[in-house]
Amino acid sequence: MALRPYIVGNWKMNGTRSMLSEARSIDRSAQRLMKVEVALAPPYTLIHPVHREAEQIGVGAQDCHHEVEGAHTGDISATMLADAGAKFVILGHSERRQNHGETDELVNAKCHAAISAGLKLIVCCGEAEETRNAGNAEPFVIAQLRTSLPETLDDAAERLAVAYEPIWAIGTGRTATTDDIAAMHGAIRALLVERFGEEQGGAVRILYGGSVKPENAREILETADVGGALVGGASLTAESFLGIVAAGADVQES
Numbered sequence: 193m194a195l196r197p198y199i200v201g202n203w204k205m206n207g208t209r210s211m212l213s214e215a216r217s218i219d220r221s222a223q224r225l226m227k228v229e230v231a232l233a234p235p236y237t238l239i240h241p242v243h244r245e246a247e248q249i250g251v252g253a254q255d256c257h258h259e260v261e262g263a264h265t266g267d268i269s270a271t272m273l274a275d276a277g278a279k280f281v282i283l284g285h286s287e288r289r290q291n292h293g294e295t296d297e298l299v300n301a302k303c304h305a306a307i308s309a310g311l312k313l314i315v316c317c318g319e320a321e322e323t324r325n326a327g328n329a330e331p332f333v334i335a336q337l338r339t340s341l342p343e344t345l346d347d348a349a350e351r352l353a354v355a356y357e358p359i360w361a362i363g364t365g366r367t368a369t370t371d372d373i374a375a376m377h378g379a380i381r382a383l384l385v386e387r388f389g390e391e392q393g394g395a396v397r398i399l400y401g402g403s404v405k406p407e408n409a410r411e412i413l414e415t416a417d418v419g420g421a422l423v424g425g426a427s428l429t430a431e432s433f434l435g436i437v438a439a440g441a442d443v444q445e446s
């Protein structure tokens with residue numbers, strides 16, 4: 193089972209209604225999108241508006257609370273996201289881990305909440321520069337995922353994607369080498385197969401994230417075990433994001 197490349201734009205804390213025109217342009221490039229699965233994760237305030245605009249692309253969120261409802265001022269539950277039109281949620285992004293103290297255990301609890309609400313998951317992992325320099329990147333990332341990922345998932349291939357994002361590559365213009373990406377994605381693949389079995393774990397898409405741009409997208413997307421990209425800065429305009437989508441379509445064709 194080979195799923196289409198998955199190109200996801202994470203708008204982070206960027207975007208007011210004036211950016212809906214970018215979402216509209218992305219959505220209208222439907223021809224290219226046939227070969228690539230395209231999705232956007234705008235801020236909460238734009239989930240429903242983007243959902244209403246978008247016919248071709250998936251809309252998701254950047255986080256959710258681990259409980260269904262309750263006294264959690266300022267939080268949003270997975271059920272609320274689904275109600276607003278979200279189809280997936282990004283969980284455990286390094287900015288959530290760093291800025292909000294999210295642990296692997298909490299990310300795991302959020303996975304369960306998202307699954308119960310019928311959402312798909314993009315579970316993030318990635319090492320700091322010191323960890324890589326110390327030669328510990330792979331064990332660190334695998335340990336993160338061992339705890340963060342759900343213990344079982346019958347439909348893992350469809351329901352789950354993993355995003356490997358080295359923290360030092362996010363928003364810096366630096367990317368991991370394709371050799372390092374292939375090695376890390378291979379280790380993640382082995383864990384996915386161990387946990388979800390050959391058929392499902394073998395087909396889960398592993399996205400790379402960290403300074404992906406139209407100029408470097410093709411080389412990254414051609415790398416072994418790279419099933420797509422999680423894109424921050426370059427997803428904020430339709431022009432640059434569609435450049436990455438086009439690279440995904442080229443790789444899929446070749």
Ligand SMILES: O=C[C@H](O)COP(=O)(O)O
Nearest residue numbers: 202362363402403424425
């Ligand atoms: O979620 C997206 C990543 O953090 C990558 O961000 P970036 O493309 O701006 O480096």
